[in-house]
Amino acid sequence: MTATSTVIAPPSRAAGAAHAATLARERRRKWTYRAVFWAALLLAWEVAARRAGPRFLPTLESIAVDGMSGFFTNGFVVPFLDSWLQLFIGFAIALAVTIPLGVLLGWSRLPNVVLMPYVNGLFVTPTAALLPLVILFAGTDLTFRVVVVILFAFYYPLVNTATGVRQTAGGLRDLSSTLCMSKLAAFRKVVVPAATPYILVGVRLGLAAAVQGMVIAELWVLTGTGEVLKNLAQFRRLSEFFAIVILIVALALLLTGLLRLIEIRLARRGMVSAGES
Amino acid sequence: MARIVSLAALLGAWQYLSGRDNIYFVPPVQDAASSLWNEVVNGNLLRPALQTGALALTGFLLALVIGTVVGVLIAVFRPVSYVLEPIMSASNATPIAVLIPIIGIYLGLGFSGKVAIVFLFCVFAVSMNTTSGIREIKSGILEMTRAYCVTGWRRYRDVIVPAAMPALMAGVRISAGRAVQGALTAELLLAVSGLGLYLMNAGNRYDVPDLVAGTVFVSAAAFLALHLAGRWEGHVLRWRTDLKN
Structure with missing residues (x-):
């Protein structure tokens, strides 16, 4: 992930720093979105699993512990x-x-x-x-x-x-x-x-x-x-x-x-x- | 010429193998050919083919609609691409067949369960091709669109969709092949039906000429499906003068 900022050659030091900062900000944004959305997906699975029961959909915990x-x-x-x-x-x-x-x-x-x-x-x-x-x-x-x-x-x-x-x-x-x-x-x-x-x-x-x-x-x-x-x-x-x-x-x-x-x-x-x- | 020679050599080798006593799984060429002819004429192959075709087409069209929508959303909205794109590319590399044993639990062993398999075989290819088609539109085209003040809905209808069409149609062509793959996989492994049933029965009876005839028929049907998808692609892209040589 850090490699991306070093590959692009900066035109000047200041512009380069600004560019790197933009990239870092975008990366933080990306992972925030991912964390929120993927956590929501897992949560939805968990809720559905608890309502449906283990014979229909196993909970995340039972997959990770019992399953493994x-x-x-x-x-x-x-x-x-x-x-x-x-x-x-x-x-x-x-x-x-x-x-x-x-x-x-x-x-x-x-x-x-x-x-x-x-x-x-x-x-x-x-x-x-x-x-x-x-x-x-x-x-x-x-x-x-x-x-x-x-x-x-x-x-x-x-x-x-x-x-x-x-x-x-x-x-x-x-x-x-x-x-x-x-x-x-x-x-x-x-x-x-x-x-x-x-x-x-x-x-x-x-x-x-x-x-x-x-x-x-x-x-x-x-x-x-x-x-x-x-x-x-x-x-x-x-x-x-x-x-x-x-x-x-x-x-x-x-x-x-x-x-x-x-x-x-x-x-x-x-x-x-x-x-x- | 070389092709004719090689085909003759292949048929010759086939005929030679079928004459050997210890090889029961190679029927004489004329047996397989007459079996193919009879089974097509009396409808034993065409009736299940319609069933398989309906299955493949339903899953394919569903995947086409949903895959295109998701692909466009990923290409246009950056947050959507952040959260969905890794899922799409991971799913595309996932062996969908691992889900076959449990699809019955959720969707039953009937038509909808089988459609789900066909759908999963196709949808990721459609979506990823749509996304890359839109992304690879040359920035000059989009700049010109802006210069001519083409905005909103018309920007999509007149510029972005046509420009992304070649990649989208490549996805359609790939998916047509995968739809037939998925349909046969579902019909053999999920709930036996259609051409899958035909092949399974022939195999269980050890009726090798019928089995070979059925396999050749499936192959021809898949070829036809791909050919039709290719024709559709050519029709949609007929305005692209640069593709004609």
Whole structure:
């Protein structure tokens, strides 16, 4: 938060101080609004929960205390970790296939012409509709969950990598051949750095889709966290249900947030090095 | 030409796999094709498709109206953006499917519960695209608006809304795809109905040709939905000469 005031170069010291003061005032205003509105939202939830009862809406206190302690004591930790392990296996396979394939699609025309209709066709198809078909050849175990995660996650890393490589492939490739770089050197020193921001965005979007895929796969065959969620909802153990939902969402946001941080870091470094050269 | 060759290769590989004894989940191409034809002609696919379509369309239109309003409010009023924008972007990255087990408690397993899923699949994309569309209007355009003394309602109707339209329509196109996604997800995971029911039945019967036919049909229907959204986008943006090449 403090970084914003240092990035903008002040025209003079006095004007800079005034500018910083304005920014600080605006920031205080922003957080005041947020504190008031978000507190009101939580209060509304609490009031509604107390009126509706624990079988309809759990209170904040019961989510934070009963729900979270239930998560650790009732044996939900193992399925939770298990789910994320499956997710990472599927996502790692998806990235290992899609990023090289994306490079190929962005680099040369023929694979692009041949493969893109299928890629887009698979993207257009509602992934949930593939579940009954996937279950026939992947069973209901690890393979099923991994395949579903891959189906959900593959599109953005693939297409973004292809776009990133294609964007640099034109102009910068001409330039690097003018500078007598070998094809491999051009790829390593020009195409990869230029395409990295695109790839990172693709990975981030893919990860969000992968989490969705994990949940849907587990709700479909009833294993892991999906089974836990379904059972908790069925027996109206809502404080534990919401505690787990909060943990899943928090972890998903944390991971996508980390990727976003890397994107910003790289973008900033890119600007600095461009300014230096 | 390359596409024709690759399609032929794909169909060939499919046919080869279907001939193998140990692979029961790949039906011969002609079985799947004739199943698709029969099920479309006798209405077994079209009737549930109407049900699924109604579900997707209802959730989509609701998301369109509410998402646009919220998106405009966020873009225009700074306090609204302070309090709602973090919620919007966090929700957009949230796997909506985690809510499926409890939606029944609040909205039942009927039409409204399923519409809620479709709505949640779409609304954040609409809202965020609307917001960024309005924010990215070039300051020169707004300056000119001021110079010509266009104010109040007319400023929105004649300048801001048309200028934000491209981003808004991109949100519409994305949401059309997500609406079909959400509808199928709801019909398979919340309460089985429509095309979800069709696929589930075919899967439970191990009727693989019907299952493949149903999946291809769903894919085609989703493609049609996206195509229609794209046509609508083109129609709305037809005044943008810079988009035509």
